[in-house]
Amino acid sequence: MVQSYFADMHIHIGRDIYNKPVKITASKTLTITNILIEASRNKGIHMVGVIDCQSPGVQAELKQLIEAGQAVELEDGGIRFEKVTLLLGSEIEVYDENCKGPIHVLCYLPTLAQMEEFSRWLVTKMKNISLSSQRYYGTAKELQYKVKELNGIFIPAHVFTPYKSLYGKGVLKSLEEVLDPDLIDGIELGLSSDTQMADQIEELHQYTFVTNSDAHSLAKIAREYQEITMEEPSFKEFYWALHGVKGRHIRRNFGMNPKLGKYHTTVCDHCLEELSPDANTCSKCGSAKVVKGVADRIKELANVKYGKETRPPYIYQVPLEYIPKLGPKTFEKLLEEFQTEMNIIHHVPYKQLSEVVPNKIAESILQLRKGELTINAGGGGKYGTISSS
Template sequence: MPKFIADLHIHSRFSRATSKNLDPEHLALWAQKKGIKVVGTGDFTHPGWISELQEKLIEAEQGLFRLKPDLAASIKPAIPDSCQDSPRFMLTSEISCIYKKNDKTRKVHHLILLPGFDSVLKLNRRLEQIGNIRSDGRPILGLDSRNLLEVVLETSDRAFFIPAHVWTPWFSLFGSKSGFDDIEECFEDLTPHIHALETGLSSDPPMNRLLSQLDRYLLVSNSDAHSPAKLGRESNLFETALDYDAMVKAMTDGQGFSGTIEFFPEEGKYHLDGHRKCRVRLHPEETKSRKGICPVCGKAVTVGVFHRVDDLADRDHPKISKAFFSLIPLTEILSEIHGCGPATKKVTRIYEDLINTLGPELHILMDASLEKIKQTGGVLLSKAIDRMRNNKVIRQEGYDGEFGVIRLFDDGEKDEPYQNRISSDYQGERQGDAL
C-alpha cells in the first residue's frame, strides 16, 4: 500500500481572516512543496467555494479529486522538480454549532468529510434550511451537535464526522468555556458514529491518551490552515489505497492509519492558562491557587488545554497507540537560525533553495539525512533538525490566544565561535553513530 500524508482540515478564502490565495491552484502548489498527497478542500458549505471547486477539479480516484490538467500545468513552473506530484483533494468542511444544552451554552466545531459533490450539495440544501451558510466559509448554526451528526448521516452513509480541535477553550467538544466533560453528553445515542477526534494545535497524543474515555477513538491532526503556507503543520500518515473509502476505513478502525504529524503543543495558542491583555501566563496549579483570577486585573483567566486535560485525565501515564512526530515548520527553524522573520525574503529564498535541492518540506523535517541537510543548509540547520527530531527543544508556552515559541538554540549558540565548536561536536556525534 502507498504511504502518504493527508491534511484534511483547512479553510478557503471564503472563511473569515484567511488568505486571498486560498484557491485550488495555490493549495495544490503548496501541497507539493510540503509533501502532502491529500488535502481537504475546507468550506464546502459555501456556495461560492463549492462552485469554484466544481469548476476547477475533476475526479481522480473514487471520492478524491485533482486539478484539471490546464490548471495543473499553469502552476507546474512554480514547483521544484524535487517536489512535483499530483495532489488530491477531499471534500471537507468545518461547521460551528452554537446552542444550549443541559443549561449551558455550547460552542463546538466539527469537521465533515463527504465522498462527492452530489452528497455535498444535498447536505448544503439541508443546512440552508437551518441557518445561513452563505456569509462565512465556516458557517455558524444554532444546531445541537448530535442533530448535526444526524443530518450528516442521513445525507450519506459514507460521510465521516470528526469533532474538531477538541480541546480549544472557546469552540470545542471538551473546551473549558463551552464544552462537555464526556463525548456521550454531546452526541447521546449517536456517539457510536464518532470514530476519530482531532487533537488541535495545543494538544498532542500523549496529552489525549491520559483519558481512558478516549481509548476507543483514533486521534487525527490537521493544520486548520488559514493560508496555503500553513498546510501540513499538523497532518496524518496513511498507508492505504489512495481513495476516499480506504482513508475513511483507516480512520474508523485504525488499520492503515500510521500516525500523525504534530505541532509541539506548547506552541499552540491555548496551551497554558492566562490573560493575554495582562501578559500573564499560568500553569494549572498557579491558576487553581489564584482561584482562576488574573493577578494583574482581577478578571477570570482563560483556562487552557493543558489545564483542561489535567482536570479530565484519569491516568498518570499516557497509553500511546499510534506513532506521532512533533515538528517545527521549516521557515520557523530558518527564522531562528538567521535572526529574521519566517516570512522575510531571506528565509523564503533559503526555504526555496532547500526544497529545490532536498525535496518537500516534510521530507526534510522527518526523513532527509542530516549529512545532506548539512551540505545544503549548513551545520546549524542540520543540528537544529537533529535536535527537533530528538525532542530537544526549548519551550515557551502559548496562552489565551498567544502562540508559544519553540526554539532550538540557547542564547549565544549561533555565534561564529560556537558554530565552529558545534560543527566539531556534530562530526563526532555522526562518527559515533556509525560505530
C-alpha cells in the same frame, strides 16, 4: 498494496472563485486551487481535507478544475489533483441547547454532489452558507445523522481549545452530553495537546486521533499532519484508516509540541501573565479575563492514568518556518534542491542539507526531526517559540 501517505485534513479557504471571503481571518491566497498546488508541489502532502467546501463559490472553482481536466473525482471518493487528493469537508459551529458553549466539528463527504446536497440542507440551518465555520441552528446529533445519511465522516475539531470546542466550552465532563458517541469517526486533538494528554480521558480511548494544521495560510499547511497506511489516498481509504479496516490505519501522528500551541498554559488574556488554573483574576494586572490552558483543562477531565496501548506514536514535529534564522530565501533554496517540505523534514541527510544551508540550520532540521528543539510554551492566543541554541 498498502503504502504510507501524509495527510493534513483541516485547511481553510480564504477566498472563493469570485474573490469573495470565505474564512475571514484566512489569507487571501488560500484559494482551493492554490491549496492543491502548494500541497502537491511544495509540501509533499498526499491528501488534504479542505473544510470550507460547503461554500458555493468553492464548489464552483472545483467544478471548473474538473471541467478543465485538471482534477478528477475518484470512484472511492475525493478529488485527485496532480499528486494530491482532496477530501471535501465543512467545519461547522454548533450551538445546541445541550452545549455549555459553541463547538466546532468537521464533516467530510465523499463526492461533490453529496457536498452540494449537504449545502442545500445547511442553508436551512445557517444564515450564510458561503462563509466558513458558520453558526448552525440545530442539535449536534441532528447534524451527525445528516452527515451519516450522506455517507460522511464526522470528527469533533480541536477538542480542547478554550474557545469553540467540545471539551473547552461545549461540555462539562462527557461528549455524550451533546453527541452520539457511535457516530463519531475520530477526534482532532488540536495544536495544544497530544496523544498522551488526551488519553487521560477514558471515553476517548475508542477513537482514532487525528492531527491537522487548521491552516489559515499556505505556509501553515502541514504544520501538523498524519502518516496513514492506505492503498491509495481516497475518501473510502481514509474512513477505513480511522476504523482500522483491512490493515488501514494511522501509522504516526506528527504534531507540534503542545507547548507551541496558543492555548497550552492558563494565562491572563490581557497581559499574558501565566496563572494558576483556579485563578479568577490576574495577579499582575488585575484583569478578570483568564483563559484556562489546555493542559489544565485536561487535568480537570482526566479520569485514567493509562493510555490506549495500540495508539500510533505521536512525533513532535516543528514546521520549518519555526526554525530560527531560516528565512524565506533559505527556505526557497531548500525547496529548489529537495522538492518538498516532507522530503526535507523526514528524509534528506545532514550532509546534503549542510551543502545548501548553514550548518547551524542543518543541525536544527535534524533536531526538529528528532523532536529535540527547545520549546518556550505558548498561551492565551500567543504561539510558543523555538529557542536558538
